[in-house]
Amino acid sequence: MNIKNVTVFGSGVLGSQIAFQTAYKGFNVTVYDLKEEYLNAAKEKFEQLGERYKNDLQSTSQDIENAMNNISFSADLAEAVKDADLGIEAVPEDIHIKKDFYTNLAKVAPEKTIFATNSSTLLPSQFAEETGRPERFLALHFANEVWKNNTAEIMKHSGTDQTVFETIIDFAKAIGMVALPIYKEQPGYILNSLLVPFLGAAMDLYVKEIADPQTIDKTWMIATGAPKGPFAIYDIVGLTTAYNITKMRADASGDERLSKAAWKLKRDFIDKGKLGVTTGEGFYKYSNDNEDVA
Ligand code: NAD
Secondary structure (H helix, E strand, O other): OOOOEEEEEOOOHHHHHHHHHHHHOOOEEEEEOOOHHHHHHHHHHHHHHHHHHHHHHOOOHHHHHHHHHOEEEEOOHHHHHOOOOEEEEOOOOOHHHHHHHHHHHHHHOOOOOEEEEOOOOOOHHHOOHHHOOHHHEEEEEEOOOOOOOOEEEEEOOOOOOHHHHHHHHHHHHHOOOEEEEEOOOOOOOOHHHHHHHHHHHHHHHHHOOOOOHHHHHHHHHHHHOOOOOHHHHHHHHOHHHHHHHHHHHHHHHOOHHHHHHHHHHHHHOHHHOOOEHHHOEOOOEEOOOOOEOO
16 A cells, blocks of 8 residues: 555544544644634644543553654645645535535645545545546545544445555555445445434334334344444434434425424424433433433
8 A cells, every 4th residue: 555645634523533543543644724723723623632542542642642743734735735645535515615625636636646535425426527536536434533433434436446445445444444345336325324214214113103212222222232222323413413314304305204203303302402412311311421321
């Protein structure tokens, strides 16, 4: 694998985590964002991440210092990408922003640079043309809290070169991820292709008043040995996100049961400040240390 220098575009929630994890594993990382002030905010995020690594991974202060020493910052796109073997894009989830971003990037990036998008809901083919190098472009999708939830879904579009795909699989492993190769474009990758219908089916049972959330979860957990049921997962994802997805599906399909589910989520949970684990209550109650006490 010929990757040493990695540029991460966008230093928000995911960009900062990807950059830190990559530096932690010994790669040279350049962080790019639009303004110096955003880069300064990223430096603070790295300090907080350092503490999380110490708590969650028992990293030493020396490990964290080494990671920080591997990171440099730039608000100049051409400068940020000039030595990059790989550029990982984590700019906002908006097709117009991504298209504009890749159009500008294509003008200044060296020919050798592979581009990877961390987009959760857009497909690489939607902006492959703008990259100017569709064969050296694919999706590399991380999960929030990359150091713990270390999946990397690596997804080709129809024009991605096979050797580029294999290089990124190797890279993902080299930064401590479990690499999950996906051979064709699939909205939602693997995880959400499974999770969204699963959670939707559970919501259906609840809205139809077939059984209580606790009974539905218990059935799933005891029968399959899974550690959590769908409603405990809803609490972790957050009920605002659950509401937004359900409402969007209801509006798009005109399905009355989905509308009822959205309305129930809003009335019984969101309007009462019960947003899931983060607020201490959703379908279950949680104590301060997030232990399930229901
Ligand atoms: P965010 O809003 O936290 O961060 C986006 C960053 O991009 C900001 O720092 C912003 O200043 C910067 N930015 C905006 N326009 C830019 C431009 N033109 N060039 C460079 N930087 C620009 O967003 P996020 O949650 O980190 O999400 C980024 C990407 O990662 C999205 O595609 C999202 O789907 C994906 N993702 C997010 C999560 C998550 O849990 N947040 C998980 C997996 C994947």
